[in-house]
Amino acid sequence: MSSLRNSLRALVTAGLVAALIAPAAVARAEPTPAELTRRIEKSSTELERVVESYNKLAEDIKANKATAAKLAARIGPLEEQTAQSRADVGTIAVTAYKSGRLDAANALLSPGGPSTLLDRLDTLDQLSRQRQQRITGYTENQRRLLDQKGRLDATLAKQAAQAKQLTASRKRIEKDLAELYEMRRQAYGRATEPTPPKARSGGKSGSGEKAPAVSGRAGAAVRYAYGALGKPYVWAADGPNGYDCSGLTSAAWRAAGKSLPHNTRMQWGVVSHISRSELRPGDLVFYNSLGHVAIYVGDGQVIHAPTFGRNVEKRALALMPPYGYGRVR
Numbered sequence: 606m607s608s609l610r611n612s613l614r615a616l617v618t619a620g621l622v623a624a625l626i627a628p629a630a631v632a633r634a635e636p637t638p639a640e641l642t643r644r645i646e647k648s649s650t651e652l653e654r655v656v657e658s659y660n661k662l663a664e665d666i667k668a669n670k671a672t673a674a675k676l677a678a679r680i681g682p683l684e685e686q687t688a689q690s691r692a693d694v695g696t697i698a699v700t701a702y703k704s705g706r707l708d709a710a711n712a713l714l715s716p717g718g719p720s721t722l723l724d725r726l727d728t729l730d731q732l733s734r735q736r737q738q739r740i741t742g743y744t745e746n747q748r749r750l751l752d753q754k755g756r757l758d759a760t761l762a763k764q765a766a767q768a769k770q771l772t773a774s775r776k777r778i779e780k781d782l783a784e785l786y787e788m789r790r791q792a793y794g795r796a797t798e799p800t801p802p803k804a805r806s807g808g809k810s811g812s813g814e815k816a817p818a819v820s821g822r823a824g825a826a827v828r829y830a831y832g833a834l835g836k837p838y839v840w841a842a843d844g845p846n847g848y849d850c851s852g853l854t855s856a857a858w859r860a861a862g863k864s865l866p867h868n869t870r871m872q873w874g875v876v877s878h879i880s881r882s883e884l885r886p887g888d889l890v891f892y893n894s895l896g897h898v899a900i901y902v903g904d905g906q907v908i909h910a911p912t913f914g915r916n917v918e919k920r921a922l923a924l925m926p927p928y929g930y931g932r933v934r
Contacts, residue, residue, distance in 0.1 A: 638792040645785045649912040652778040654896050656840045656849055659771045661868040663841070666764050673757045676750055683747045775840075782913055789914075797914040801835035814919070817903050823887025825861035826933075830900045830908040833857070833917045838910045843867055848910040848917060850897050854889055857900055861887075863933050869898045876931030884922075884930055891928040901930075 636644070786796035816831035818824070830853065839847025844856040851872060855865040865872050873895050879888065886903040899909030901922065908919050 636788065641785065641788050641792050645782070645789060645914070646912070648778060648782050648785060649914075650893070650896070652775065652782060652840075653850070653893075653912060655771060655775050655778060657851065657869050657896060659768070659775065660841055660849070660851060661866075661871060662764055662768055662771060664866045664868050664871060666761060666768070669757055669761055669764070673754060673761070676754045676757065680747060680750045680754070683750065786914060797837070798916045800837055800916060817886065819886045819903070822858075822861035822863060822933075823885065826857040826863075826887045826900060827902050829857040829860040830902060830917075833910075834908065834919060836917050838913055838915050838917070840913070841867075850899065850910045853908070853910045853917060854898050854900050858933055861933075865933065870895045872898060873929065873931060875934070877934055879930050879932050881927070881930060883932075885932070887933065889931045889933070890922060891931065892925050893928065895928055897925075899924075 790796045814831060814834065816824075816828045819827045833844065833848060833853055833856070836844075837847045838849060839852075840849050841852070842848055843852035843859075848856065851865075851867055851869045854872060855867045858865050865875065869891065872889060873891055876889055884890075884901050886901060888901045890899045890901050890907050892898070897909070899907035899920075899922075901907050902919065905922050906919050907922050907924070908917065909924075910917050
């Protein structure tokens with residue numbers, strides 16, 4: 606009995622110890638705010654790459670649609686011209702058949718004899734050849750245009766399929782972010798930064814900061830960027846109520862009368878590459894292997910749309926190691 610009591614006592618003691626230790630172990634497993642922040646930043650960086658890929662695809666689709674529309678506009682008149690040429694030849698054939706004026710026997714019996722027949726037949730042959738050449742030319746042009754449009758349609762279909770893939774990938778990452786945001790709510794009380802009142806109401810700047818005096822188009826771009834301060838990061842958006850990184854820079858320069866593609870890598874492809882020492886307000890600063898872009902506003906500062914859950918902000922240029930610098934041409 607003593608041995609049994611000792612065994613039971615040992616089991617109860619072990620159970621109590623386990624009960625006391627288990628909650629502590631679970632508590633230690635809870636991620637710290639710093640750990641949550643690292644996880645959010647990592648997922649946000651991954652998602653931003655997907656968003657920029659999505660933006661590039663949207664730009665490509667937009668360009669191809671415009672080209673397809675131009676081709677369609679050119680094909681229409683060619684079809685009408687071809688139909689008219691066919692009708693001309695048909696009219697000649699019907700007229701010749703009904704009138705008989707170009708019949709060989711009639712020409713032989715009419716004044717002028719065989720030479721008149723040859724002249725008439727030669728004239729008819731020339732007219733026919735001219736019209737047939739026109740038909741051939743129009744048909745060939747139409748064939749080339751239809752062939753190009755067919756290739757464009759295939760490209761658009763491929764891009765639509767890619768867009769679906771990107772959307773599915775984006776949704777998966779957003780689901781992960783939603784979980785992280787929930788943990789961030791638990792840690793900080795909210796998942797996203799509050800939007801300043803001025804930014805919510807469409808004011809000049811959520812921070813109340815005044816844009817520096819910069820002349821020309823660069824000044825217009827800088828002023829626009831200041832006006833976006835405090836507005837939320839919204840993926841694939843280019844204003845006026847939210848922006849992603851390349852959406853902000855494209856919107857700022859659109860306000861200055863210059864068109865930039867809504868994609869970081871494509872923006873890098875259209876700007877003039879400059880050195881750090883050449884930076885002027887309005888220039889673009891690229892980061893993260895062309896995964897992020899900001900607009901330089903002078904005094905070693907940039908304005909950018911940081912990432913999900915954050916608002917447009919002004920930061921030191923060295924917020925992360927720059928990839929390169931570009932000037933809008």
